[in-house]
Amino acid sequence: MAVLNPRLRELQFHEIFQQCRAGHLAIVYGAATVRVRSSLKVFAQSLQSTYGAFRLPQSSQAKFADYHVEVTRPRNPRAFIRSQSQFRIDGIQPFDPFPLANALPLFEWGVNWCFGQRANQYVLLHAGVLAKGKRAVIMAAPPGSGKSTLAAAMMLRGFRLLSDEFGVLRPETGDLIAMLKPVALKNQSVEVIRAFSDKAVIGPLFTGTRKGDVAHLAANDASADAVHHPARPALVIFPAFQAGAALDSHRLPGKDAFAHLAFNSFNYHLLGAIGFEAIANVIAACPAYALHYSDLDAAISQIDRLLDKASEGTSVDAI
Structure with missing residues (x-):
């Protein structure tokens, strides 16, 4: 039996x-591997809490990374007046600095930006993807x-989370x-999910960000351990x-489902016929439903x- 590498939460902080x-x-997110450099303790602490289920990659996986990123302090004069953090990829800084305390949301949005800008070998749907076995639900x-x-609630009720942000579809x-990352919960959603399940592992609350108050729900062990397992589209949901x-x-x-799914894509306009x-193949293979709800x-x-x-x-009639 293969020996599994430790999870990040099992390591000593040092x-x-x-x-x-x-x-x-x-x-290792699945669709991408990111190598991280940071000398910020506050960032490393947040990373360990929200990525706790992730395992250290095997040596063969760690040799190559799609993106090399840094989360560091700026070196300009303002950094001595107000503590800040900045995100860099390959030496490029795509965003203005964030407050030092908000280094984790800066990293999360930075990785999203990297993937959304550069992963055009895939069709990138603006969708959550969860699975039961090999059957995937695209939301x-x-x-x-x-x-x-x-998406957070579904993971806490037994679905495997593939992503809450990117539906990564291999066209071939x-x-x-x-593209497994912590689920970014905003504003009231933080307390909703905290009350929804005592299994929810939620990182620190970051107040006053550009998207309001944000906290990150850690992916669970089952989702992290299946990060390399693909799933077949089986159902499309447009939730509200x-x-x-x-x-x-x-x-x-x-035709309506196709239009909605194409509209909710990061790079559909770039890929053309692909x-x-x-x-079109997803819509041909999967029934699609609009879902309005208030109770998780x-x-x-109903999704089950x-x-x-x-x-x-x-087919299933409307309820």
């Missing part, structure tokens, strides 16, 4: 910090729809691969949270039901 400071810490929606909150095979609303779902015609064919458990039960029916090849 080990994590030494690897960060030396630029040796590699994080595509614009910001503010409750997509990340629902039609399967979905993980409405406070106090009764649960409602209805199936969308293929993107068109890949998304009711929404998850729709997924089972999709696997049986039968």
Whole structure:
């Protein structure tokens, strides 16, 4: 039986910090590997808490990284007046500095930026992806729809999380691969998920960021251990949270589902025919539903039901 490398939470903090400071810490997300350099203790502490389920990569995996990033203090005069952190990739700084205390959300958004800008070998859907076995649910929606909150809740109820931000679709095979990161919870969603499950491991709360108050839900062990396992699209959901609303779902015609999914893509317009064919194949293979909800458990039960029916090849009427 193969010996598994330790999880980040199983290491002593000084080990994590030494690897960060030396630029040796590699994080394997599935679709990408990122090598991190940082001498900021506050960042290393946040990283260990929110990436605790991730394992140190095997030596063969650690040799190559898609992105080499740094989270450091600026060296300009303002840095002596107000403590700040900056994100760099290959020596380039794509964002203005953040407060030092907000180094983790800066890193998270920086990795998203790197992947969204450079991973055009994939069709990148703005979607959460979760799976049961090899069957994947694609949840595509614009910001503010409750997509990340629902993805977090589904993981806490037994789904495997592949991503809450990027639906990474391989056009040559039609399967979905993980881009597993902590789930970014914003504003009221933080307390909603904290109350939803005592299994939720939530990192520190960062107040007053450009997206409001943000905290990160750590991926669970099952999701981290399956980071290299692809899944086949089986169901497409377009979720929308409405406070106090009764649960409602209805199936969308293929042309509407295609338009919604293509609209919720980071790089559809860049890929041309490749993107068109890949998304058309998903819609041809998967029933698509609009889902309006206010209760998370009711929404998850309905998604379970729709997924089972999709696997049986039968249609489900609106409820």
